[in-house]
Amino acid sequence: MTTSKFSRYTGSRIFWFLFGLGLGGLGLWSGLRQGLVGETLIGLGLVLVGVQGLLRPVVLTRAGKIGKEEMMRDVSVGSEVLHGMLSLAMAGLLIAGFVLKYVIKM
Numbered sequence: 001m002t003t004s005k006f007s008r009y010t011g012s013r014i015f016w017f018l019f020g021l022g023l024g025g026l027g028l029w030s031g032l033r034q035g036l037v038g039e040t041l042i043g044l045g046l047v048l049v050g051v052q053g054l055l056r057p058v059v060l061t062r063a064g065k066i067g068k069e070e071m072m073r074d075v076s077v078g079s080e081v082l083h084g085m086l087s088l089a090m091a092g093l094l095i096a097g098f099v100l101k102y103v104i105k106m
Helices: 010-034 037-055 068-075 082-104
Strands: none
Touching: 010 037, 037 082
């Protein structure tokens, strides 16, 4: 894993990491404290959003100037498989959490 890419877009990386960690941590804590499975899964999914944002930040300023693939190679830390697995886990946890919280009321 190339860590020299962390020095690029540091502000965006920190923002998304703190955003995911903050909201996810609050959801995780609240879900565990109240025994709500849905809230806990949503919290875990948001923590993964923060990790994904740290490894592959959302950079809006350069999105129109260069191709998406080139930009992702330029700023991403980690393999495509890692990012794919993080995305699947994140989506699965968030969808399951929302279904359990709002549809099944757990």
